[in-house]
Amino acid sequence: MIVVLVLLASYWYIVLPIVLVALAGVKLPRLIRDIRKKRYFASEDFLERKAAINSVVDEHNEIAEYTSEIRSRGTFQLGLAATGAHAHLASFDNTSNHNYRRDRNVANYQAQNVHNCSLQVVRNASSDPLKYLMKYFNIKAVEANLSDVEHLGEEVARLEDAVDNLRQRETSITASFNPPAFILKHYADEFMEHVGIELSPISVPYPEYAFEYVSAGGNSSQRTTVTLNTETIDALVETLSQKIRFSQSAAGQRALMTAKLRQFIKTRDRHTCRYCSVSLAAEPHLLLEVDHVVPVSKGGMSTPENLQALCWRCNRTKSNKVAPV
Numbered sequence: 231m232i233v234v235l236v237l238l239a240s241y242w243y244i245v246l247p248i249v250l251v252a253l254a255g256v257k258l259p260r261l262i263r264d265i266r267k268k269r270y271f272a273s274e275d276f277l278e279r280k281a282a283i284n285s286v287v288d289e290h291n292e293i294a295e296y297t298s299e300i301r302s303r304g305t306f307q308l309g310l311a312a313t314g315a316h317a318h319l320a321s322f323d324n325t326s327n328h329n330y331r332r333d334r335n336v337a338n339y340q341a342q343n344v345h346n347c348s349l350q351v352v353r354n355a356s357s358d359p360l361k362y363l364m365k366y367f368n369i370k371a372v373e374a375n376l377s378d379v380e381h382l383g384e385e386v387a388r389l390e391d392a393v394d395n396l397r398q399r400e401t402s403i404t405a406s407f408n409p410p411a412f413i414l415k416h417y418a419d420e421f422m423e424h425v426g427i428e429l430s431p432i433s434v435p436y437p438e439y440a441f442e443y444v445s446a447g448g449n450s451s452q453r454t455t456v457t458l459n460t461e462t463i464d465a466l467v468e469t470l471s472q473k474i475r476f477s478q479s480a481a482g483q484r485a486l487m488t489a490k491l492r493q494f495i496k497t498r499d500r501h502t503c504r505y506c507s508v509s510l511a512a513e514p515h516l517l518l519e520v521d522h523v524v525p526v527s528k529g530g531m532s533t534p535e536n537l538q539a540l541c542w543r544c545n546r547t548k549s550n551k552v553a554p555v
């Protein structure tokens with residue numbers, strides 16, 4: 231030990247540079263990158279581009295605000311499991327002596343989007359999800375439920391479109407700066423902040439319904455989950471309407487509000503807002519929505535004659551006027 235120390239001391243002029251270089255190897259690249267980053271954000275080029283793109287960034291932030299409005303106003307929920315309807319009136323405790331060993335799988339009897347059932351039902355639900363969804367979550371084939379599902383489909387699609395629109399705008403704004411690769415790799419969020427983009431990590435809250443089996447001892451559990459995304463909602467709309475048509479209802483007299491119909495309306499209106507005439511051709515990132523001329527709440531039908539393409543601004547103004555205060 232002493233020998234090593236003596237050797238190190240006598241050869242300090244060799245050892246010291248090695249230690250310094252080793253330290254520098256770790257810290258220096260980071261330090262240099264940090265300096266380069268600061269210089270980039272303070273550069274004339276960056277600031278000029280930022281000034282030029284000001285209004286584009288403002289519009290992005292407005293749509294971000296609008297997107298959170300859609301999310302907080304919308305009802306992303308349908309039928310509920312009858313099993314949980316009065317669950318809040320009771321309290322549930324597992325008083326088993328073995329509870330401490332068997333807490334791996336505990337059934338949640340409070341959640342109304344979870345149906346606690348037998349293993350057989352869990353398995354059947356995975357092969358015939360719509361049938362079981364309707365049966366156990368009380369979505370009967372009646373006109374009122376059909377409209378609710380169609381409305382849910384509209385809300386989900388509207389939020390999907392808005393979120394998608396934001397992402398496209400962010401990509402396009404970033405591309406217009408053409409920042410050095412190291413900025414995007416190490417300082418992506420900081421870049422957005424410097425540009426002035428308000429990032430809102432909004433996701434679409436797809437309603438989820440689960441069929442769950444938990445064994446009495448809690449040792450095993452199985453679950454089938456049905457996620458109501460656009461595809462599932464459209465299939466549910468079709469199924470409900472077919473059942474209603476069987477019983478000679480009025481549902482067959484109108485078009486179904488599905489992704490296909492929304493696309494049809496946008497194409498028919500040439501991707502142009504019926505109020506202010508702004509078009510996708512003029513504004514590639516235009517957020518266009520499908521609106522009921524006479525709102526559903528006032529008896530408006532989902533017929534092509536009662537549907538129109540509106541830009542998000544006009545639709546926002548219109549729904550603020552129509553919405554009850």
Ligand SMILES: [Zn+2]
Binds near residue numbers: 505
């Ligand atoms: Zn418009």
